[in-house]
Amino acid sequence: MLAGEKNLTIEDLVQVARKHKKAALSAKALEKAKAARKLIQDWIKQGKAIYGVTTGFGALCDRTIPSEEAKLLQENILKSHAAGVGEPLPEEVVRAVMAIRLQDLSQGYSGVRPETLTALLDLLNSDVVPIVPEKGSVGASGDLCPMAHLALVLIGHGQAWFRGRKMSGAQALAEAGLRPLCLEAGEGLALINGTQVMTAIAALAVHDARILAKTADIACAMSLEVLMGSNTEFDQRIQAVRPHLGQAEAAANMALLTDKSEIISSHKDCGRIQDAYTLRCSPQIHGASRGAMEHITKVVDIEINSSTTNPLVFPETEDFLLGGNFHGQPVALAADYLGIALAEFASVSERRIERLVNPQLSGLPAFLVEDSGLNSGFMIAQYTAAALVSENKTLAHPACVDSIPTSANKEDHVSMGTIxxxxxxxxxxxxxxxxxxxxLCGAQALDLLTNGRPGPGTEAAYQAVRARISRLERDRILAPDIEQATEMVLSGEIVAKVEEKVGPLK
Known part of the structure; x- marks a missing residue:
């Protein structure tokens, strides 16, 4: 990642956040910062009233701050705004936040010094991870509260993780060989006024959602085979007359996964006319969520390369402008949309699980276990899926439709984007x-079938599951199996094993 030189991609962000790839600042970024900072210093000397630089914040913006107290003002904003509660954000999220904030500040519109940019870069590259409570942001002016917790560590306050240990920000800096930053006028506000927390969470979720979309196609293809479904619904002629891209992609994936399936061929001339919607309409259902993800990806791509602080300094015209780029509404809407799209993957999957475990619908042994009655098999795994889907229905209610005014009604519409x-x-x-x-249910059903080999893609998925998780011969504790399979889903292991066999999925 080279901040200030080119656009940051979601994949770049994942590499920095999860793989601990080093970041760097371009010479161009440092020059831009220097030019903008000179203007700030000139305006201070001229006695200009600049929001957050020579004035108070929010509803206190009409209070002029003497120049000799400018540094204290910047330290105070970090301390006063660090009012978060709840569990700490995951370390990967905090690292992503630092990377996006670095990308924002490196564009030269914030007025921070080159030294401040370098301090943030060193914090990230030294793997000092500020401890940031997850709750407290209303999403405008940006993520003030969590960003204040992050920025406190730069000045030797707050708390941080370093080499697996929790410690004070001052101790973390010392052990990493870094010095606390002494903030100059306007820099405290510039460090916290932006949408980086909500954007970081959304960006990592979008990355994982792409893997989840492919996994949903794989799971559906496995279920369709063992439920004696047809792959006619994946015919590209059907998709061509309703040309939504996501629908065509999902259908193409599932056609590839089930290609030359002996199981499907074995019941080609049976009396069943049509499959249930969860199978027959799977390209349309999965495809709609894919379409949502395409839009959300575009929003996130724009946001991780935007400048979202206030005021914005424009050295080329020697102006500073007060605006609202810190307002999280674009990310809030996109994140709520993402939640809805992901909830649908789970909702349709749970209905397929029910068909798999229900002998009246599957034609397989009850709850996918032999000697049922003595053994309950996957009965309660379906309960768990139902509980998660129900929880998702509550979580999918959009947060962005709510707004509670803050800062004495100065900030009278907020986005709730971080929620x-x-x-x-x-x-x-x-x-x-x-x-x-x-x-897990699809793999178990394949073990119980004697109708030939599955398609190459679904067989690869089956082999991947069985390499880690054995067939359920009799009842055992299923929670570890589910956690193991979930790890394989989120890491992309299932997708990788399938793509090794059939080539890249869409």
Whole structure:
């Protein structure tokens, strides 16, 4: 990742956040920062009233701050705004936040010094991870509260993780060989006024959602085979007369996965006319969620490369402008949409699970276990899937339609975008568990079938599951199996094993 030189991609962000890839600042970024900072210093000397630089914040913007107190003002904003509660954000999210904030500030519109950019870069590259409570942001002015917790560590306050240990921000800096940053006028506000927390959560969720979409196609293809479904519904002629891209992609994936399936061929001339909707309409259902993800990806791509602070400094025209780029509405809407899209993957998967475990619908042994009665098999795994789907229905209610005014009604419409993003992440985790249960049920059903070999893609998925999780011969504790399968879903292992066999999925 080279901040200030080119656009940051979601994949770049994943590499920095999860793989601990080093970031760097371009020379161009440092020059831009230097030019913008010179203007800030000139305006301070001229006595200009600049929001957050020579004035108070929010509803206190009409209070002029003497120049000799400018540094204290910036430290105070970090301390006063660090009012978050709840569990800490995952370390990968905090690293992603730092990377996006670095990308924002490196564009040169914030007025921070080159030294401040370098301090944030060093914090990220030294793997000092500020401890940031997940709750407290209303999504405008940006993510003030969580960003304040992050920025506190830069000045030697707050708390952080370093080399697996929780410690004070001052100790973490010292052990990493870094010095606390002394903030200059306007820099405290510039560090916290932006949409980086909601955007980081959304960006990582979008990355994982792409894997989940492919996994949903794989799980569905496995279920369709063992439920004696038809792959006629994947015919591209059907998709061509309703040309939604996501629908065509899902259909193409499932056609590839079940190609030359002996199981499907074995019942080609049976009396069943049409499959249930969860099978027959799977390209349309999965495809609609894929279409949503395409839009959400575009929003996130724009946001991770935007400047979202206030005021914005434009050195080329020697202006500063007060605006609202910190408002999280674009990300809030997109994150809520993402949650809804992911909830649908889980919802349709749970209905396929029910068909698999119900002997009246599957024609297989009850709850996919021999000697049922003595053994309950996958009975309660379906309960778990149902519980997760029900929880998702509550989580999928959009947060962005709510707004509670803040800062003495100065900030009279807020986005709640960070709540939207956190909910989308929770829905994703629930959906991954549901798909994992479907994969376990599909693999178990294949063990119980004697109707020939599955398609090459579904067979690869079966082999991947069985390499880690054995067939259920009799009742055992299923929770570890579900967690193991969920790990395989979220890591992309299932998708990777299938793609090794059949080539890239769409």
């Amino acid at each position: 939207s993003a956190r909910k989308a992440r929770s829905i994703l985790q629930n959906a991954a568990h549901v798909l994992a249960i479907e994969l």
